[in-house]
Amino acid sequence: MPSSRAGTTLGQVRPTTADYGNDTHTSATSGVSNSSERLYGSPRRKRQRINADRYVMPFAFVQKNADIVVQLHTSPFRSRFAVWLPLDPAAAAPDAGEGKTKKPAQGISLAEEKTPQRAHNLIPDPRLDTYHNTTPISYASQQMLLAPRRQHRTVAKVPIKVLDAPNLAEDFYLNLMDWGSSDVLAVGLGTGVFMYNAQNGKVAKLCTLDDDKVTSVSWIQKGTHLAVGTKKGLVQIWDAQKFKRLRTMTGHTARVGSLAWNAHILSTGSRDRTIMHRDVRAPDQWVKQLLGHKQEVCGLKWNCQDGQLASGSNDNTVLVWDKCMDQKPLWTFTEHIAAVKALAWSPHQRGLLASGGGTADRRIIFHDTVRGAVKSDIDTGSQVCNLMWSKNSNELVSTHGYIQNNLVVWKYPSMTRVASLTGHTYRVLYLAMSPDGTQVVTGAGDETLRFWEVFKPKQPIRLLGGSIDLPVIR
Numbered sequence: 001m002p003s004s005r006a007g008t009t010l011g012q013v014r015p016t017t018a019d020y021g022n023d024t025h026t027s028a029t030s031g032v033s034n035s036s037e038r039l040y041g042s043p044r045r046k047r048q049r050i051n052a053d054r055y056v057m058p059f060a061f062v063q064k065n066a067d068i069v070v071q072l073h074t075s076p077f078r079s080r081f082a083v084w085l086p087l088d089p090a091a092a093a094p095d096a097g098e099g100k101t102k103k104p105a106q107g108i109s110l111a112e113e114k115t116p117q118r119a120h121n122l123i124p125d126p127r128l129d130t131y132h133n134t135t136p137i138s139y140a141s142q143q144m145l146l147a148p149r150r151q152h153r154t155v156a157k158v159p160i161k162v163l164d165a166p167n168l169a170e171d172f173y174l175n176l177m178d179w180g181s182s183d184v185l186a187v188g189l190g191t192g193v194f195m196y197n198a199q200n201g202k203v204a205k206l207c208t209l210d211d212d213k214v215t216s217v218s219w220i221q222k223g224t225h226l227a228v229g230t231k232k233g234l235v236q237i238w239d240a241q242k243f244k245r246l247r248t249m250t251g252h253t254a255r256v257g258s259l260a261w262n263a264h265i266l267s268t269g270s271r272d273r274t275i276m277h278r279d280v281r282a283p284d285q286w287v288k289q290l291l292g293h294k295q296e297v298c299g300l301k302w303n304c305q306d307g308q309l310a311s312g313s314n315d316n317t318v319l320v321w322d323k324c325m326d327q328k329p330l331w332t333f334t335e336h337i338a339a340v341k342a343l344a345w346s347p348h349q350r351g352l353l354a355s356g357g358g359t360a361d362r363r364i365i366f367h368d369t370v371r372g373a374v375k376s377d378i379d380t381g382s383q384v385c386n387l388m389w390s391k392n393s394n395e396l397v398s399t400h401g402y403i404q405n406n407l408v409v410w411k412y413p414s415m416t417r418v419a420s421l422t423g424h425t426y427r428v429l430y431l432a433m434s435p436d437g438t439q440v441v442t443g444a445g446d447e448t449l450r451f452w453e454v455f456k457p458k459q460p461i462r463l464l465g466g467s468i469d470l471p472v473i474r
Contacts (some may be wrong), residue, residue, distance in 0.1 A: 155409060155419035159450040160439075162423075163196070165189060170445030172341060172358070172385065172401070172429060173257045173271075173298040173314070175216045177443050179432035182223030184240065185441060187449070188214030193228055195240065198434065206238060207245065218259035218266075221304075223435075225280075227266055229256030235268050237280055251276050251286045260300040260309065262323075267309060269297030275311055275321075292319050292329050301343040303353075308369060310353055312340030318355045320369050331372040337361045344387035346412075348394050356384025359402050364415075378415045380408070385429050391437030392458040399442055401427030407442055409454050423450055 137145075167190035169176060176188040185196040186206070191213055193206040209230060216229035225246070228236040233252035238245050254271035261267075266278045275290040275297055292311075299312030307323040308330070316336045319329040333355070342356030342364075351370035357363050364384060365377040383401035390396060395418065399407045407428055409418040426445030433440050437458065441451050 153418050155421070156453050157419075157421060159421075159423055159452050161451040163449040163451075165443060165447050165449045168430075168443055168445070168447050168449075169213075170426060170429065172339070172383075172427070173296060175218070175258055175298075175430070176214065177430040177432045177441070177449075178217050178219050178226075179434055179441065180219030180223035180226075180240075181221060181435050182219075182240075183435055184219075184223065185432060185449075186217045186219060186226055186240075187443070188217050188228070190214070193217060193226070193238075204243075206240060206243060207236075215255045215257050216259045218261060220261050220266075221263065227259050227261070227268075229259055229268060231255045233270060233272070235259075235266070235278070237266075247280075249278055249285050251278075251289075254296075257296065257298050258300040258311075260302045262302040262304050262307075262309075267300055267302065269300045269311060271296040273297065273313075275300070275309075288326075290321060290329075291327060292321075292332075293317065298339060299341045299343045299355075301345055303345040303351075303369075306351065306369075308351075310343045310345070310355070310369075312343050312355060314339040316340060316357070316361075318343070318353075318367065320353070320367075331367075331369055333365070333367055333374065335365050335374055335377070336363070338383075342384045342387040342398065344389050344396060346389050346396075347391060348389070354387050354389070354396060356380075356387050356398060359383040364398060364410075366413075376413070376415075382406075383427065385427060386431035388431055388433050388440065390455045391433070392455055395455065397431070397440055397454055399428035399431045401429065405444070407431070407440070407452070419454070421452055421454075424448065 165187060168187070169190075174188075177185070179185045179198075183198045185198060187194050187196065192208045193214055195204045195206050196202075197204075206226065207228070209228075212234070213231040214228060215231050216227075218227045219225075220227070224239070224241060226238045226240050228238060230236070233250070233254050233256055235249040235252075235256055236245055237247050237249070252268065252270035252272055252274065256268050256270050258269035259266065260269075264279060264281050266280055268276050268278065270276075273291070273293050273295060275293075276286040277288040277290070278284075278286045290311075293313035293315055294317075295314035297311055297313050299310075301310045302308075303310070309321040309323070311319045311321065313319075316334070316338055318333040318336065318340050320331040320333075322330045336355065336357040338358030338361035340355050340357055342354075344354045346352035346354070351368055352375070353367040353369050355365050355367065357365075362382055362384065363377050363379050364387065366375040367373070368375050380398065380400065382404040384398055385401050386399040388397050394412050395409060396412060397407055397409050404422075405424050405427055406420055406422045408420050410416070411418050424442065424444040424446055428442050428444050430443035431440060438455050439451055439453055440455075441449055443449050
């Protein structure tokens with residue numbers, strides 16, 4: 001008779017075959033076997049080899065009080081295992097009698113012609129509640145641990161190039177360096193202006209001033225003409241390709257320390273506290289004069305998209321001017337407590353202006369020039385000399401004087417430090433960026449220019465059939 005053991009599960013009981021010591025076997029038609037049952041063991045005596053064409057020994061094991069029916073058929077040539085789940089619960093009821101075998105006619109075969117699998121080989125679904133009883137790690141934590149590792153942002157700690165810059169003035173209020181769109185770096189050294197071609201490494205001298213000194217330089221957007229401010233308050237326009245001075249413009253009564261281009265409009269800031277708009281196409285010396293600062297204007301930056309001009313001064317204020325307004329500034333910001341030279345407009349967010357304060361302030365403040373409000377600020381711990389936004393990512397770089405003399409790459413808006421680069425032994429007073437936005441060059445009173453690889457190149461957006469270069473904002 002088939003044996004059933006209550007309280008056991010599939011895989012815990014191993015049914016065994018009969019003892020064949022007397023060279024007898026159960027008839028295939030009788031349906032009754034002389035099998036004995038042992039737990040986790042093998043037959044007591046070695047099975048006798050049977051010489052026959054075909055031998056089939058049917059065996060059925062039915063677990064009572066369950067909805068699972070298991071049938072095992074063995075022979076010397078073939079093994080078969082089938083699990084049947086009755087569709088009707090009554091089909092698995094224990095009222096079939098002890099000498100009868102359940103018919104699997106109403107069941108569904110889950111496995112056939114395969115070796116049975118043990119329960120511990122089944123991999124549970126980690127999203128099920130039962131899985132949480134086997135591991136203290138939640139499904140969300142597993143997903144995070146199995147996710148690919150995020151690549152860290154790395155910036156080289158050493159400059160890729162260092163150039164000598166003799167007679168580079170150590171003056172916080174001047175702007176003596178600019179990198180044009182033609183990949184030429186202009187530097188004011190004493191009484192002369194020099195041009196360094198970043199593509200071939202050649203250096204050329206553009207001009208030498210007579211009885212005057214260079215206090216500021218700025219490239220027009222096309223990179224063909226250079227504006228030069230002087231200590232005597234003059235502004236010269238030079239054709240950099242022909243090495244020819246086109247005109248000299250007057251109007252200021254003191255040195256011109258800051259310059260900013262907006263197409264054909266050149267804005268100049270002076271120690272005489274005034275800002276002048278000049279149309280280089282017109283014969284007039286200037287077309288508009290702006291009065292608002294009480295001390296020297298040392299920072300000027302145009303936002304060409306919105307038509308706004310930001311100005312910083314030694315009077316600790318930041319003024320925002322609209323090109324359509326007359327003599328009054330659009331916004332006045334008085335949060336800084338030291339001179340403001342560092343100014344930068346974000347290319348990724350409309351109306352976002354960053355400004356940096358001097359030694360007594362040391363902060364970078366972000367202004368919303370659409371609403372006229374302050375968004376946030378951060379204490380850098382050192383005098384802020386320059387600010388520039390990355391063209392390719394939502395990051396910015398700042399250069400510092402007392403006491404750190406370094407440059408820092410920041411991630412906006414979290415303002416976490418991506419990198420802090422050192423090398424200059426004096427205040428890092430001058431900063432310029434390459435046309436592709438990947439490199440910056442810094443200048444200091446130690447009379448050196450250092451080139452740094454700080455930003456990643458712009459990634460093209462791939463479309464079907466090709467790719468197109470579009471700005472990527474992160």
